[in-house]
Amino acid sequence: MFKDERGLELTAANADAVAHFNAMINAYLGLRLDTGDHLKALFAADSSMPMAHIVNGYFFKLFCTPVLEAKAKERLASARALGDGATDRERAHIEALDAWCRGDLVGATARWEDILLDHPRDVLALRLAHFTHFYLGASDQMRDSIARVLPYWDETTPGYWFVQGFHAFGLEESGDYAAAEAIGRQAVEKNPEDIWTTHAVAHVYEMQGRHRDGVKWLTDLAPNWGACNNFAYHTWWHLGLYHLELEQFDRVLDLYDTRFRNVESEDYLDITNAIAMLWRLGEQGVDVGDRWRELADKSETKTNDHILAFIDVHYGMALAVEKRFDAADALAASMPKAKFTDTTEAPIYDTVGRPLLGAIIAYEKGDYRRAVELLAPVRYDVRRIGGSHAQRDLFQRLLISAALKADEYRFARALLSERTALNPNGVWGWKRTADALDGLGALDDAARAREAASSLLSDG
Numbered sequence: 001m002f003k004d005e006r007g008l009e010l011t012a013a014n015a016d017a018v019a020h021f022n023a024m025i026n027a028y029l030g031l032r033l034d035t036g037d038h039l040k041a042l043f044a045a046d047s048s049m050p051m052a053h054i055v056n057g058y059f060f061k062l063f064c065t066p067v068l069e070a071k072a073k074e075r076l077a078s079a080r081a082l083g084d085g086a087t088d089r090e091r092a093h094i095e096a097l098d099a100w101c102r103g104d105l106v107g108a109t110a111r112w113e114d115i116l117l118d119h120p121r122d123v124l125a126l127r128l129a130h131f132t133h134f135y136l137g138a139s140d141q142m143r144d145s146i147a148r149v150l151p152y153w154d155e156t157t158p159g160y161w162f163v164q165g166f167h168a169f170g171l172e173e174s175g176d177y178a179a180a181e182a183i184g185r186q187a188v189e190k191n192p193e194d195i196w197t198t199h200a201v202a203h204v205y206e207m208q209g210r211h212r213d214g215v216k217w218l219t220d221l222a223p224n225w226g227a228c229n230n231f232a233y234h235t236w237w238h239l240g241l242y243h244l245e246l247e248q249f250d251r252v253l254d255l256y257d258t259r260f261r262n263v264e265s266e267d268y269l270d271i272t273n274a275i276a277m278l279w280r281l282g283e284q285g286v287d288v289g290d291r292w293r294e295l296a297d298k299s300e301t302k303t304n305d306h307i308l309a310f311i312d313v314h315y316g317m318a319l320a321v322e323k324r325f326d327a328a329d330a331l332a333a334s335m336p337k338a339k340f341t342d343t344t345e346a347p348i349y350d351t352v353g354r355p356l357l358g359a360i361i362a363y364e365k366g367d368y369r370r371a372v373e374l375l376a377p378v379r380y381d382v383r384r385i386g387g388s389h390a391q392r393d394l395f396q397r398l399l400i401s402a403a404l405k406a407d408e409y410r411f412a413r414a415l416l417s418e419r420t421a422l423n424p425n426g427v428w429g430w431k432r433t434a435d436a437l438d439g440l441g442a443l444d445d446a447a448r449a450r451e452a453a454s455s456l457l458s459d460g
């Protein structure tokens with residue numbers, strides 16, 4: 001019996017296969033472009049390794065596209081065929097992949113968490129559970145899942161700093177910004193090419209409104225991302241968010257064109273980054289030219305994918321902004337509950353996805369009151385579509401903007417009071433607060449809110 005570099009038993013034909021497996025896992029943890037190359041080398045060394053088939057299935061699932069969903073199921077079948085010779089841990093991974101292929105994200109996550117009770121150094125189970133907790137909007141679980149295994153890791157364990165980085169992101173999404181920053185910065189110091197942890201710290205700066213710190217953080221570290229996959233685009237997108245808040249709109253558009261919107265990309269994360277940034281820019285009155293068109297074109301080809309509600313509402317936003325309301329309405333109408341029976345996403349589509357997309361469509365039709373009516377009742381449930389607080393802030397902005405445009409100033413002010421209490425350093429929040437106060441006739445208070453925004457913009 002072979003062991004991987006963290007001491008877990010691994011069913012393999014030879015030591016070469018184990019070496020390629022180790023290299024592949026390290027590449028995956030680093031979100032590196034060469035992950036697939038290591039997987040190919042692994043298959044060449046041992047085409048019958050159960051974990052090779054399982055990991056290949058997992059990777060297909062991570063792309064969130066229908067074509068690769070089918071391939072994931074093929075890998076599940078080939079892994080099952082090898083299951084008799086596998087360890088209990090490897091068989092548990094087969095069951096996790098099975099659950100994931102059936103759309104049972106909760107079940108898959110529970111399998112990985114079970115594996116971690118017996119094998120706290122199974123970094124693949126840990127990473128995937130981190131990912132699915134994220135996609136379930138389960139920020140406390142992101143934090144706690146990592147905390148549970150930390151006693152079994154130390155600096156001598158390969159991958160230790162990646163795991164510290166996962167913890168940093170879980171802490172950040174749970175609101176413990178000081179711990180997230182301290183742990184994340186230490187991990188990046190030890191492992192500067194670790195883009196996930198770099199990104200975790202970037203989230204801290206976003207949430208605390210420390211946009212100038214964020215610009216420096218990402219700009220200094222960007223030279224380390226040359227070997228990273230398209231997650232680098234998402235990290236450049238975060239740099240764009242800082243510049244957006246600083247109202248450096250030309251810089252945002254330059255980053256859009258040169259760093260994070262590769263128009264060839266069909267990847268859902270790349271497309272949702274782009275949609276989310278263009279909408280924010282448009283809401284702030286920035287002319288974004290014809291950049292929406294290719295996003296709407298791509299979205300129109302994906303309206304029947306229905307992999308995650310988070311993705312679908314972004315596609316619907318691109319369609320609605322481009323006034324392709326028939327396509328956007330069709331997307332909303334095709335989120336039927338029945339189609340997703342027995343999957344984790346079914347109730348999320350039903351209770352959050354459809355009202356949220358309805359609100360987006362109403363907003364783009366100019367029916368702002370309807371947008372508020374649809375979105376306000378579910379605003380505390382929006383987290384269930386997954387993604388980060390920074391990503392979902394798109395929908396909070398939409399709700400505030402809709403309330404202002406519908407002349408619902410008291411509600412807008414209430415939402416903005418929540419926002420400025422959490423993040424007093426946000427320029428957008430103070431400017432919209434001023435708009436709400438103007439609407440309420442509180443002109444002196446509005447002037448003070450504008451002064452707060454101006455002083456944040458001129459600081460530094």
Ligand SMILES: [Fe+2]
Pocket residue numbers: 199203234238388390
């Ligand atoms: Fe992010």
